[in-house]
Amino acid sequence: MTGALAGWLQILALVAALALSYRPLGDHLAHTLTTARHLRAERLVYRLGGVDGDADQGWPAYLRGVLAFSAVSVLFLYGFLRLQNHLLLSLGRQPMPADQAFNTAASFATNTNWQSYSGESTLGHLVQMAGLAVQNFVSAAVGIAVVAALIRGFTRERTDQVGNFWVDLTRIVVRVLLPIAFVFAIVLVAGGVIQNFHGVESIRTVVGGHQNLIGGPVASQEAIKELGTNGGGFYNANSAHPFENPNPFTNWLEIYLLLVISFSLPRTFGRMVGDHRQGYAIVTVMAVIWAASVAVVTVNELHSVSSRAGHAAGGMLEGKEQRFGIWASALFAAPTTLTSTGAVNSAHDSYTPFGGGMTIFNMMLGEIAPGGTGSGLYGILILAIIAVFVAGLMVGRTPEYLGKKLGAREMKFASLYILTTPAIVLVGAGLAMALPGQRAAMLNHGPHGFSEVLYAFTSAANNNGSAFAGLGANTAWYNTALGLVMLLGRYLPMVFVLALAGSLARQQPVPVTAGTLPTHRPQFVGLLTGVVLIVVGLTYFPALSLGPLAEGLQ
Amino acid sequence: MPGPLPRTVRHHLSALRMLLVFTAVTGILYPLAVTGVAQLALPDQADGSRIERHGRTVGSSLIGQRVGPDPKWFRPRPSAGGYDPLASGASNLGPNNPDLVKAVEQRRAAVAGYDKVAPEDVPVDAVTASGSGLDPHISPTYAYQQVGRVAKARGLKPATVRRLVAEHVQGRVLGFLGEKRVNVVELNAALAGDALSRRVRGGGGSGRARPRAAPRG
Structure with missing residues (x-):
C-alpha cells in the first residue's frame, strides 16, 4: 500500500468512527443532562459535598458555582504543587516554584494544560494523578455544564432557572467521563502505554551504556487527557513520548478520543432543542473547517512547503516520530489545536511555516471546530448568534435563533464574548514583544520567533495549551502573564455565556414566520462558516502576517 | 458562640468538599482501579x-x-x-x-x-x-x-x-x-546474542513474528 493511500484510509477510518459515535454519545449526553433521576452514587456525592441536588439555579447562582469550584481548584492544586515533597510517591521531587505552581494550577483548572514544567523531572506520581488528572476530569465537565446551561436558555421559557451546576458537574463525571476513560485507559495499556508506580530506575542498556527509565500511572491520565480535551502530558514530550503513545494504533485512538465528545455535542444540542437538524447544521460547519485544516497541515508537511530544513533533509521529519510519520502527525496536529486539547505527538515548532501557521489559526478560530468539551459548542453557538444577527441586519428585521429574539442585551453578551479572547491574545503578545527581556525567550529568530510568542498567547487565551515549545516560557514573567491570560480566557467568556443563557431563558418564544431565517439549511451552514472565517480573519490577519505568513513567503 | 459563616465562605467550603470528593474518586480510586486491572491482565505492557x-x-x-x-x-x-x-x-x-x-x-x-x-x-x-x-x-x-x-x-x-x-x-x-x-x-x-531472553509484549499489533534466538557469528 502506498503512503498516500494509507494516509487517506487513516483519515477515513477516523471520520467513520466519529460518525458512528455521534448519535449514541450525543444522546447519552443529552439524557445525562436532562433526566430527573439521580443515581445512588450521585446522591452520595451531593451528600458528601453538602450540595442540594434538587434545586435549580438562576444564572448568577450557576455562575457562582462555576467560579467557586474553579477558585478552590486553583488554590488546592497550587498548594498540592508547592507541598509535593511532603507527600507519598513524590520521587524526591522538590516543591514547584511559586510562579510556576500558579501557572500550572491555572492551566489545569482552566482545561488549558499549558506546561512550563517538564513532567518527568519535576513532578511526583501523586500530584500527577490526584492533582492534575482530577482537573482533567472536572475542568472538562465544567465546560459541558456551561454549554448545558446555554442550551437550557434556548429550551426553557419565562424562567430564571438554567439548571443545577453541581448536578451537571457530577453527572458528567460519573456517567460520561469516568466510564469512557476507564475503558480506554485499559485499551491504551493493551497497546503498550504504561501504568505502574515505578520511580526512576537506572539500567544497563543493550549496548552496555546507562539509561534512567521512569514509570508512572500514565494510561489512566492519558485517557482522560485526550477525552477531556485537556492535553497536559505526563512527560515533557507529551503524546510523542513512546510511554504515552507507543504505536500508530494508540495514536489513532488518542486522536479519536480528543475529538469524540466535542463532535457529538451538537447531537446533544439538537436533541435538547427538539430538532436534530439544528445539530446537523452545527456539526457540518465544524466538520468542514476541521477537514480543511487537516488538509492544509498535511499538504504543507508532505511537500516541505517553504522550509529550507525540510528540503535539506528530504522531508519534514524533524520533531516527528518514525512510527507516525507525516500523515499521522498532521492528523494529530490539526485536531489537537482545533479542540483546545493541546496534546502533541510532534513538535509544532518545527512544522512548515504554513503548516505550523495553520495550528495557530486553528486556535484563533476560538476552538470551535469542534472545540473543547462544551466550550467548543458554546463557542460556535455564540458565532451562530452573530451569524443570525448579520443575516437579520441584511433584511432589516429583529434576528431570532431557535425561537428566541436576539435583542440588544443578547448581542452585547455575544459581542463581549467574541472580543474577549482576541483582546487578551493581542495585548499579551504585543506586551511580550515590547519587552526586550521577554523577547529574548524566543529560541528561533525573525518571524518564526514572533510566531512562538503569538502561539503562546493564542494557546493560553483559547485554553489550548500546546506550544511552539522553543519559547523559554518558564520565567516569572511568562508564568504569571500566561497564567492570568488562561484565567481571563476561560472565565470571562463563561460569564457572558451564562448571562446570555439567563437572558434567553426569561423570554417567551416567538413563533416561526415566513421571515424567520431557517438555521438548519445549507444556506445557514455557509453563512456561519463565512462568519467564523471573517471574524477571525479580520481580527488576527495583521498578527499572522508578521509571523507565519512572513516566514512562508520569504 | 460564633455566628453562622458568611454565605460566600459557606459556598466555597461546599465547593472544596465537592473537589475533595472528586479527588478521591477520579484521583485515587480511578487510577488505582486502572493499575489493578492493568497489572493483573497486562503486566508486561503496564511495566x-x-x-x-x-x-x-x-x-x-x-x-x-x-x-x-x-x-x-x-x-x-x-x-x-x-x-x-x-x-x-x-x-x-x-x-x-x-x-x-x-x-x-x-x-x-x-x-x-x-x-x-x-x-x-x-x-x-x-x-x-x-x-x-x-x-x-x-x-x-x-x-x-x-x-x-x-x-x-x-x-x-x-x-x-x-x-x-x-x-x-x-x-x-x-x-x-x-x-x-x-x-x-x-x-x-x-x-547481542541468543543468551538474550525476551519477556515482552504485543504492543504494535503488527502481527510480525519475533525471532526468539538471534543468529550469531
Missing part, C-alpha cells in the same frame, strides 16, 4: 515492555537507546535529549532555522561516511531528530543501509544481518496506520 537479559532489565523496547561510535550496532535517529528518558523532547528548531539546516547537512555527511553510502541516499529519518528524543524506530531504508557496516564489524555475512533486519521490519498497523519501521532497540538486542 513498560521491558527487554530482559539474565533476569536483568536492559531496556524498554519502546524507548530508544544511545549507541555511541561502535560500528557493530545499529544506530537510532538523532535525539535532541541524548535518549535520556528524564529529558524527553524535540529540538524545536524552526523550519528555516539556519542551525537546523546546518545540523541536517552535517548529519547527512556523517551518516554517509559512516555507512559508506552516497549522501543523497541517506534517508530523512537519519538526519532529523524525533519529537520525543526517545524514538526507538528507524525506517527500513535506514536499517538496510547499516547492514554492510554492522556485518563487517561483526564478521558476519551481510545476508545474515539483512535477514535479521527483514525479520524486524514492522508494517503499518492494520495495514494503514502509521509508517513502516524497524525497532532499533529490539534489533540490537537480537544482535
Whole structure:
C-alpha cells in the first residue's frame, strides 16, 4: 500500500468512527443532562459535598458555582504543587516554584494544560494523578455544564432557572467521563502505554551504556487527557513520548478520543432543542473547517512547503516520530489545536511555516471546530448568534435563533464574548514583544520567533495549551502573564455565556414566520462558516502576517 | 458562640468538599482501579515492555537507546535529549532555522561516511531528530543501509544481518496506520546474542513474528 493511500484510509477510518459515535454519545449526553433521576452514587456525592441536588439555579447562582469550584481548584492544586515533597510517591521531587505552581494550577483548572514544567523531572506520581488528572476530569465537565446551561436558555421559557451546576458537574463525571476513560485507559495499556508506580530506575542498556527509565500511572491520565480535551502530558514530550503513545494504533485512538465528545455535542444540542437538524447544521460547519485544516497541515508537511530544513533533509521529519510519520502527525496536529486539547505527538515548532501557521489559526478560530468539551459548542453557538444577527441586519428585521429574539442585551453578551479572547491574545503578545527581556525567550529568530510568542498567547487565551515549545516560557514573567491570560480566557467568556443563557431563558418564544431565517439549511451552514472565517480573519490577519505568513513567503 | 459563616465562605467550603470528593474518586480510586486491572491482565505492557537479559532489565523496547561510535550496532535517529528518558523532547528548531539546516547537512555527511553510502541516499529519518528524543524506530531504508557496516564489524555475512533486519521490519498497523519501521532497540538486542531472553509484549499489533534466538557469528 502506498503512503498516500494509507494516509487517506487513516483519515477515513477516523471520520467513520466519529460518525458512528455521534448519535449514541450525543444522546447519552443529552439524557445525562436532562433526566430527573439521580443515581445512588450521585446522591452520595451531593451528600458528601453538602450540595442540594434538587434545586435549580438562576444564572448568577450557576455562575457562582462555576467560579467557586474553579477558585478552590486553583488554590488546592497550587498548594498540592508547592507541598509535593511532603507527600507519598513524590520521587524526591522538590516543591514547584511559586510562579510556576500558579501557572500550572491555572492551566489545569482552566482545561488549558499549558506546561512550563517538564513532567518527568519535576513532578511526583501523586500530584500527577490526584492533582492534575482530577482537573482533567472536572475542568472538562465544567465546560459541558456551561454549554448545558446555554442550551437550557434556548429550551426553557419565562424562567430564571438554567439548571443545577453541581448536578451537571457530577453527572458528567460519573456517567460520561469516568466510564469512557476507564475503558480506554485499559485499551491504551493493551497497546503498550504504561501504568505502574515505578520511580526512576537506572539500567544497563543493550549496548552496555546507562539509561534512567521512569514509570508512572500514565494510561489512566492519558485517557482522560485526550477525552477531556485537556492535553497536559505526563512527560515533557507529551503524546510523542513512546510511554504515552507507543504505536500508530494508540495514536489513532488518542486522536479519536480528543475529538469524540466535542463532535457529538451538537447531537446533544439538537436533541435538547427538539430538532436534530439544528445539530446537523452545527456539526457540518465544524466538520468542514476541521477537514480543511487537516488538509492544509498535511499538504504543507508532505511537500516541505517553504522550509529550507525540510528540503535539506528530504522531508519534514524533524520533531516527528518514525512510527507516525507525516500523515499521522498532521492528523494529530490539526485536531489537537482545533479542540483546545493541546496534546502533541510532534513538535509544532518545527512544522512548515504554513503548516505550523495553520495550528495557530486553528486556535484563533476560538476552538470551535469542534472545540473543547462544551466550550467548543458554546463557542460556535455564540458565532451562530452573530451569524443570525448579520443575516437579520441584511433584511432589516429583529434576528431570532431557535425561537428566541436576539435583542440588544443578547448581542452585547455575544459581542463581549467574541472580543474577549482576541483582546487578551493581542495585548499579551504585543506586551511580550515590547519587552526586550521577554523577547529574548524566543529560541528561533525573525518571524518564526514572533510566531512562538503569538502561539503562546493564542494557546493560553483559547485554553489550548500546546506550544511552539522553543519559547523559554518558564520565567516569572511568562508564568504569571500566561497564567492570568488562561484565567481571563476561560472565565470571562463563561460569564457572558451564562448571562446570555439567563437572558434567553426569561423570554417567551416567538413563533416561526415566513421571515424567520431557517438555521438548519445549507444556506445557514455557509453563512456561519463565512462568519467564523471573517471574524477571525479580520481580527488576527495583521498578527499572522508578521509571523507565519512572513516566514512562508520569504 | 460564633455566628453562622458568611454565605460566600459557606459556598466555597461546599465547593472544596465537592473537589475533595472528586479527588478521591477520579484521583485515587480511578487510577488505582486502572493499575489493578492493568497489572493483573497486562503486566508486561503496564511495566513498560521491558527487554530482559539474565533476569536483568536492559531496556524498554519502546524507548530508544544511545549507541555511541561502535560500528557493530545499529544506530537510532538523532535525539535532541541524548535518549535520556528524564529529558524527553524535540529540538524545536524552526523550519528555516539556519542551525537546523546546518545540523541536517552535517548529519547527512556523517551518516554517509559512516555507512559508506552516497549522501543523497541517506534517508530523512537519519538526519532529523524525533519529537520525543526517545524514538526507538528507524525506517527500513535506514536499517538496510547499516547492514554492510554492522556485518563487517561483526564478521558476519551481510545476508545474515539483512535477514535479521527483514525479520524486524514492522508494517503499518492494520495495514494503514502509521509508517513502516524497524525497532532499533529490539534489533540490537537480537544482535547481542541468543543468551538474550525476551519477556515482552504485543504492543504494535503488527502481527510480525519475533525471532526468539538471534543468529550469531
